[in-house]
Amino acid sequence: xxxxxxxxxxxxxxxxxxxxxxxxxxxxxxxxxxxxxxxxxxxxxxxxxxxxxxxxxxxxxxxxxxxxxxxxxxxxxxxxxxxxxxxxxxxxxxxxxxxxxxxxxxxxxxxxxxxxxxxxxxxxxxxxxxxxxxxxxxxxxxxxxxxxxxxxxxxxxxxxxxxxxxxxxxxxxxxxxxxxxxxxxxxxxxxxxxxxxxxxxxxxxxxxxxxxxxxxxxxxxxxxxxxxxxxxxxxxxxxxxxxxxxxxxxxxxxxxxxxxxxxxxxxxxxxxxxxxxxxxxxxxxxxxxxxxxxxxxxxxxxxxxxxxxxxxxxxxxxxxxxxxxxxxxxxxxxxxxxxxxxxxxxxxxxxxxxxxxxxxxxxxxxxxxxxxxxxxxxxxxxxxxxxxxxxxxxxxxxxxxxxxxxxx
Amino acid sequence: xxxxxxxxxxxxxxxxxxxxxxxxxxxxxxxxxxxxxxxxxxxxxxxxxxxxxxxxxxxxxxxxxxxxxxxxxxxxxxxxxxxxxxxxxxxxxxxxxxxxxxxxxxxxxxxxxxxxxxxxxxxxxxxxxxxxxxxxxxxxxxxxxxxxxxxxxxxxxxxxxxxxxxxxxxxxxxxxxxxxxxxxxxxxxxxxxxxxxxxxxxxxxxxxxxxxxxxxxxxxxxxxxxxxxxxxxxxxxxxxxxxxxxxxxxxxxxxxxxxxxxxxxxxxxxxxxxxxxxxxxxxxxxxxxxxxxxxxxxxxxxxxxxxxxxxxxxxxxxxxxxxxxxxxxxxxxxxxxxxxxxxxxxxxxxxxxxxxxxxxxxxxxxxxxxxxxxxxxxxxxxxxxxxxxxxxxxxxxxxxxxxxxxxx
Numbered sequence: 083x084x085x086x087x088x089x090x091x092x093x094x095x096x097x098x099x100x101x102x103x104x105x106x107x108x109x110x111x112x113x114x115x116x117x118x119x120x121x122x123x124x125x126x127x128x129x130x131x132x133x134x135x136x137x138x139x140x141x142x143x144x145x146x147x148x149x150x151x152x153x154x155x156x157x158x159x160x161x162x163x164x165x166x167x168x169x170x171x172x173x174x175x176x177x178x179x180x181x182x183x184x185x186x187x188x189x190x191x192x193x194x195x196x197x198x199x200x201x202x203x204x205x206x207x208x209x210x211x212x213x214x215x216x217x218x219x220x221x222x223x224x225x226x227x228x229x230x231x232x233x234x235x236x237x238x239x240x241x242x243x244x245x246x247x248x249x250x251x252x253x254x255x256x257x258x259x260x261x262x263x264x265x266x267x268x269x270x271x272x273x274x275x276x277x278x279x280x281x282x283x284x285x286x287x288x289x290x291x292x293x294x295x296x297x298x299x300x301x302x303x304x305x306x307x308x309x310x311x312x313x314x315x316x317x318x319x320x321x322x323x324x325x326x327x328x329x330x331x332x333x334x335x336x337x338x339x340x341x342x343x344x345x346x347x348x349x350x351x352x353x354x355x356x357x358x359x360x361x362x363x364x365x366x367x368x369x370x371x372x373x374x375x376x377x378x379x380x381x382x383x384x385x386x387x388x389x390x391x392x393x394x395x396x397x398x399x400x401x402x403x404x405x406x407x408x409x410x411x412x413x414x415x416x417x418x419x420x421x422x423x424x425x426x427x428x429x430x431x432x433x434x435x436x437x438x439x440x441x442x443x444x445x446x447x448x449x450x451x452x453x454x455x456x457x458x459x460x461x462x463x464x465x466x467x468x469x470x471x472x473x474x475x476x477x478x479x480x481x482x483x484x485x486x487x488x489x490x
Numbered sequence: 491x492x493x494x495x496x497x498x499x500x501x502x503x504x505x506x507x508x509x510x511x512x513x514x515x516x517x518x519x520x521x522x523x524x525x526x527x528x529x530x531x532x533x534x535x536x537x538x539x540x541x542x543x544x545x546x547x548x549x550x551x552x553x554x555x556x557x558x559x560x561x562x563x564x565x566x567x568x569x570x571x572x573x574x575x576x577x578x579x580x581x582x583x584x585x586x587x588x589x590x591x592x593x594x595x596x597x598x599x600x601x602x603x604x605x606x607x608x609x610x611x612x613x614x615x616x617x618x619x620x621x622x623x624x625x626x627x628x629x630x631x632x633x634x635x636x637x638x639x640x641x642x643x644x645x646x647x648x649x650x651x652x653x654x655x656x657x658x659x660x661x662x663x664x665x666x667x668x669x670x671x672x673x674x675x676x677x678x679x680x681x682x683x684x685x686x687x688x689x690x691x692x693x694x695x696x697x698x699x700x701x702x703x704x705x706x707x708x709x710x711x712x713x714x715x716x717x718x719x720x721x722x723x724x725x726x727x728x729x730x731x732x733x734x735x736x737x738x739x740x741x742x743x744x745x746x747x748x749x750x751x752x753x754x755x756x757x758x759x760x761x762x763x764x765x766x767x768x769x770x771x772x773x774x775x776x777x778x779x780x781x782x783x784x785x786x787x788x789x790x791x792x793x794x795x796x797x798x799x800x801x802x803x804x805x806x807x808x809x810x811x812x813x814x815x816x817x818x819x820x821x822x823x824x825x826x827x828x829x830x831x832x833x834x835x836x837x838x839x840x841x842x843x844x845x846x847x848x849x850x851x852x853x854x855x856x857x858x859x860x861x862x863x864x865x866x867x868x869x870x871x872x873x874x875x876x877x878x879x880x881x882x883x884x885x886x887x888x889x890x891x892x893x894x895x896x897x898x
Contacts, residue, residue, distance in 0.1 A: 105835075106834060144767070152827065157831060157832065419563025423562075423564065427841065431839045
């Protein structure tokens, strides 16, 4: 694997990790624009804008965009998070340049009023659909509660109200501010020609003007509030707990990832043995969510109303035990092996590698080889995880519960 | 890539595709035991048995099984379908032998009464959870309706009634009949030592006795019936249509896969442009489901009650147009590129390759290289797809609709 990097005059960063053995190549445009970069008034604009990029440019309509990807057999998609909008494609090596050129072209969308108005309904349908999923809804609500007025609490989808209130003009303004070349990274992984890649990006994007753009970064301890709501049609309690985490830049992020596996991995974790295996819950998990300058751990449980009290008792018992006694050496070894094999297996294919490559540059402004991450994981000691447990205070969290309507 | 194969004296087939460049290896035990191999009385036993294998052996309890995988950082799981139960793991190369040995050991489970009784509730919870998903439920019901008395209509999960009625003794009997070495394939892909793999399987499994076991194969045209049911709490119409397809052994399977992409791929298909892009449905898809000696296409739509009539009109219009005019050359080229890039990208990583490797042997009793499949895809002509459209009769299908309760 060979790493290459070039920053164009307008600030657009192009990075590539070349693997001539790979059978495919993947390219991604990583834009530093997510829900946290929005004001509450235009909440949801980043995600809505992601949709709009597929509606085409002055030259291409939506149908032609799709045809252009499809005719290359591209596996392509995009996602928007609290912090990024990412557009990506995996293709056979011979189509990499075509597809990079296409993405670059789409990064200057037409944003037609007509498309904007039609897409508004699609976005509102998506909001309705996700709100119908209690697992999604409770985490979204809990994150909002946890972050209070900090912008990391913004919902990625926005609300029906903010989407209704959004105008095409306001979206164009957001676009100009955030889709600046100096606020983007083009990353490429797998089997491709670096010089042709750079030349392609340079030709397509070299004349986009740089813009002043900045993200306000601040860490946030979390409100640690508790809330509960009834929701019609629910049959189960859906419980989300959020702990303070560490940031994507924090050296403790490797220990944090292991801690979340030890507590709440799908298999073999403390939640698994004490809750899932005992059939007290349908689901119990803990995930580490590192972010730009801040971070959280989110826990999710789904169980019957009857079991909810007992489940929370066991969960708090697990947290207390870890705060008092720390993790065991056996747990550390298991977590390490899990992280290592996941890391190697995910990165084995260019599309998997692409995401780490782009995120490392977005968050750290640096390249990290798989080997560097492997070493960092191997170096974590139980003592570091136990120190982290004390620092984040595992016994203290924000809590949101969605319950079936009380029948009385 | 090098292919190796060995059949042990008891009929157990071991196959391997070696890729010394890979960073990982994957192993799978493919058992020819699924819902279609069950009688209606014990429907769900294959899936229940899959769960029971994780409960351990005479030597290992469930906790130790999990620890044994976890300590190797194995990404492991299992799934049961209408036709197979597959147990698999992806690991770093140094753990491949350990994990193969572990799976082989688990293929002779203890099937303890106590574990059986506890797991019964887990299975029933899973049935309840899936029945709560209208998209899953409607397809399951429609498949049952389509196949009528043919065993391919059996639900993989079974019903609360069949699971309640199942005894550990009956499961043990099913196990003895179906987990015979001559009814299994051990497949391995990626970076591993073939001789050590064979020696490991031989030592662990070479003395399992062969059993007479046979699957009744018969093609089935489908009942082409129509049914509808109301379901409380639904807000949308969930519609499943099932067409007659072709089998996993049929040379027309490549054309069939392309036809389903042309009609109902997530992006760029006829359903996409005429239904999803027009915001008439939240979801519209068509998938090809090749099976042992038979096959189906299943279509799924989710839309508002208000739109349902119009949606079905458009869907039937698409079917009629294809029956009359066939697919276009442009559609063929796009579908081909989609299938090709999906094929190459999926197979790039050992875990992805494993599934094709195992299924080819299960269905065809032969090895097929990626290149062979690539050639077969490239060779498909529009005329072959159009012939297939006439043969399967696109205008005729089984239909099941789940609707919100009528308010009157």
